[in-house]
Amino acid sequence: MSTSIALNLHSFxxxxxxxxxxxxxxxxxxxxxVHQDINLRFEIDYPREPADPRExxxxxxxxxxxxxxxxxxxxxxxxxxxxxxxxxxxxAMLVPHQxxxxxxxxYNPEALEIFVMQKVFVISLWLQDQGLxxxxxxxxxxxxxGYELEDAFFEVLA
Numbered sequence: 199m200s201t202s203i204a205l206n207l208h209s210f211x212x213x214x215x216x217x218x219x220x221x222x223x224x225x226x227x228x229x230x231x232v233h234q235d236i237n238l239r240f241e242i243d244y245p246r247e248p249a250d251p252r253e254x255x256x257x258x259x260x261x262x263x264x265x266x267x268x269x270x271x272x273x274x275x276x277x278x279x280x281x282x283x284x285x286x287x288x289x290a291m292l293v294p295h296q297x298x299x300x301x302x303x304x305y306n307p308e309a310l311e312i313f314v315m316q317k318v319f320v321i322s323l324w325l326q327d328q329g330l331x332x333x334x335x336x337x338x339x340x341x342x343x344g345y346e347l348e349d350a351f352f353e354v355l356a
Contacts, residue, residue, distance in 0.1 A: 200237040200279065207244060210259040213266050222271060229277075232325070232332040237279035240287070253297045255290035264291035272320045275339060276332070285342050289313060314345050322355050 203221045208214065225236065242254055254260050268274065278284035286303060293313045294306040318336055325332040333352050340347050 199235060200239070202239045202241045204241045205243065205263070210244060210263045213263055215263075215267060215270060218267055218271070225277070230328075230330060231273070231276035232330050232335050236277040237282070237284075238274070238277045239279050239282060239284055253290075255287070255295070255303075256297065261291050264288070268292055272317070273324045275317055276321060276335060280339070280342055285339065289343060310343065311345070314340055314343050318347065319355070322352070 201221055203218050205217055209217055221238070229236075242260070244254060244257065244260060246252070246257075275285055275288060278288055289305070289310070290297075290303050294309045296304045298304065318340065321332070321336060321339075325336075333349070336352075337347055
């Protein structure tokens with residue numbers, strides 16, 4: 199199931215999570231991101247001056263909105279449309295990085311490692327609380343961000 203969260207200047211300037219809540223609320227009662235194909239995308243309409251070279255992830259108001267979203271829904275990376283690049287875009291909202299039109303996003307390596315490990319801890323705990331086994335999906339998520347986790351690591355978390 200592919201769905202989008204539409205965001206605009208009002209959402210960002212007021213830190214209004216209503217657009218996300220409206221999309222996520224119907225999913226929450228039976229949410230099983232391990233077995234369901236939920237491919238969430240963000241449609242961001244943020245007006246910029248033509249000469250503004252910043253990427254959306256470099257705009258403080260946009261980043262702050264995503265930080266608030268992540269605090270409310272820390273498991274959200276599991277339901278993003280990874281194939282469409284939403285996981286990388288989401289990480290860029292939360293992890294310090296540099297952007298080059300030629301090379302794309304270059305995350306701060308230490309910050310990305312902290313982000314990935316925090317997500318592994320939070321999401322694995324959330325999955326456990328939901329009674330779901332999601333080790334393989336978590337491992338795939340970390341691979342998408344450039345990290346390889348061994349099964350033994352997850353044994354320590356059990």
